[in-house]
Amino acid sequence: MKILVTGGAGFIGGNFVHYMLQQHREDQILCVDKLTYAGNLSTLADVLDQDNLTFVRLDICDREGIYNLFEKERPDIVINFAAESHVDRSIENPEIFLQTNIIGTSVLMDACRKYGIVRYHQVSTDEVYGDLPLDRPDLFFTETTPLHTSSPYSSSKAGADLLVLAYHRTYGLPVTISRCSNNYGPYHFPEKLIPLMIINALHDQPLPVYGDGLNVRDWLYVEDHCKAIDLIVRKGRTGEVYNVGGHNEMRNIDIVKLICQELHKPESLITHVTDRKGHDRRYAIDPTKIHDELGWLPETTFTTGLKKTIQWYLTHEAWWQDIISGEYQQYYQNMYGGR
Ligand code: NAD
Numbered sequence: 602m603k604i605l606v607t608g609g610a611g612f613i614g615g616n617f618v619h620y621m622l623q624q625h626r627e628d629q630i631l632c633v634d635k636l637t638y639a640g641n642l643s644t645l646a647d648v649l650d651q652d653n654l655t656f657v658r659l660d661i662c663d664r665e666g667i668y669n670l671f672e673k674e675r676p677d678i679v680i681n682f683a684a685e686s687h688v689d690r691s692i693e694n695p696e697i698f699l700q701t702n703i704i705g706t707s708v709l710m711d712a713c714r715k716y717g718i719v720r721y722h723q724v725s726t727d728e729v730y731g732d733l734p735l736d737r738p739d740l741f742f743t744e745t746t747p748l749h750t751s752s753p754y755s756s757s758k759a760g761a762d763l764l765v766l767a768y769h770r771t772y773g774l775p776v777t778i779s780r781c782s783n784n785y786g787p788y789h790f791p792e793k794l795i796p797l798m799i800i801n802a803l804h805d806q807p808l809p810v811y812g813d814g815l816n817v818r819d820w821l822y823v824e825d826h827c828k829a830i831d832l833i834v835r836k837g838r839t840g841e842v843y844n845v846g847g848h849n850e851m852r853n854i855d856i857v858k859l860i861c862q863e864l865h866k867p868e869s870l871i872t873h874v875t876d877r878k879g880h881d882r883r884y885a886i887d888p889t890k891i892h893d894e895l896g897w898l899p900e901t902t903f904t905t906g907l908k909k910t911i912q913w914y915l916t917h918e919a920w921w922q923d924i925i926s927g928e929y930q931q932y933y934q935n936m937y938g939g940r
Pocket of ligand 1: 607608609610611612613614633634635636637638639640641659660661662681682683684685686687701705724725726727758781782783784785790
C-alpha cells in the first residue's frame with residue numbers, strides 16, 4: 602500500500618509516520634507538509650533516509666501541485682492530518698483556518714475522486730461537538746452528538762467533516778472520520794498546554810493557566826491515537842465517524858500541578874492569566890463504537906504517558922530549543938507577555 606500522510610511534520614502526523622514505519626514496513630509512506638510554523642522536519646530527521654518514506658513540501662490547498670503528486674504517486678490511502686490546529690491562533694486570524702482546514706480538505710478529496718483511492722481518512726476533533734457543562738459528569742460526546750462549535754478552529758474542522766460526509770454521500774468517496782480528544786506525547790509543539798508547562802517549569806518560568814484552570818479535557822496518549830487511526834483506516838466502515846478518547850478526564854490545573862511534582866518544581870510558579878475567549882469547559886468522549894466495532898482501547902494510563910512525555914522533553918532539548926527561539930518568541934510575547 603502507498604499511504605499519503607498530510608501534516609506528517611506536525612505533532613500527531615509525525616508520531617503517525619514513526620508508528621507506521623515501525624509497524625508496517627511493507628507500506629510506502631508519502632508525507633506531504635507545507636512546513637508552517639507548526640511543521641518541523643526535524644520531527645522526521647531520524648527516518649527521512651528510509652527507503653519507504655518520501656517527504657514532499659506542498660500546500661494541500663495547491664490544487665495543481667496536489668493533482669500532479671497524485672498523478673505521479675498514485676496513493677492507495679490518504680490520511681489528512683494537515684491543519685491549522687491552534688484555537689488561540691484561530692481567534693487571532695480565522696482565515697487561514699478556513700483555507701487549510703476546509704479548502705485543503707476539499708482539494709485532497711477532489712484528487713481522490715479524480716485518481717481513485719481505497720480510503721480517505723479525515724483526522725478531526727472532539728471540539729466539533731462544542732463543550733459539556735462541568736456539573737454533568739454523566740454526559741459524553743457520541744458520534745451522533747450534534748455539531749455545536751465554539752471557535753473558528755472547531756468551526757473549520759466541523760465544516761471539513763460535513764464536506765467529507767457529503768463527498769461520501771454525493772460521490773461515493775470511501776471516507777472515514779476520527780474525532781479524538783486532546784493528544785499529548787513526543788513532538789508536541791510548545792504552544793500547547795503540556796509541553797508549554799514542561800518547558801516553562803524546566804526554566805523556572807511562570808506557568809500561565811487560563812482562568813480558574815478548572816476546564817476539563819480528556820487526554821489521549823498520541824501513540825494510542827495512532828493505533829486507532831491505523832485500525833479505522835484498515836477495518837473501519839466507510840461513511841462512518843469514530844470517536845477516539847482516552848477515558849481520562851483531567852482538569853488543566855491538576856495537570857500543571859502534576860508536571861510541577863514530576864519536575865520537583867514549586868506550584869508557586871503557577872500564574873492565572875485572562876481566560877481564552879469562548880473557552881470550552883469540558884470535553885469528554887464516549888469511545889464505545891470504536892471499542893465495540895474495532896476492539897480499540899487506550900493502552901497508556903495518564904501517569905505513564907505523562908512520565909514518558911516529560912522524559913522525552915528532557916532528552917530531546919535540541920528539538921524544542923530550535924522551536925522556542927524564532928517566531929515562537931513573538932507569539933509567546935503576544936499571548937503571555939515576557940518569559
Ligand atoms: P500540528 O499543528 O502539530 O500539525 C499540523 C501540520 O500540518 C504541520 O506540520 C503543518 O506544517 C501542516 N500544515 C498546516 N497547513 C498545511 C497546509 N495547508 N498544507 C500542508 N500541510 C499543512 O497539529 P496536530 O496537533 O498534529 O493535529 C493534527 C490533526 O489532528 C489536525 O487535523 C487537528 O485538527 C487534529 N486534532 C489534534 C488534536 C491534538 O490534541 N493535537 C486533537 C484533536 C484533533
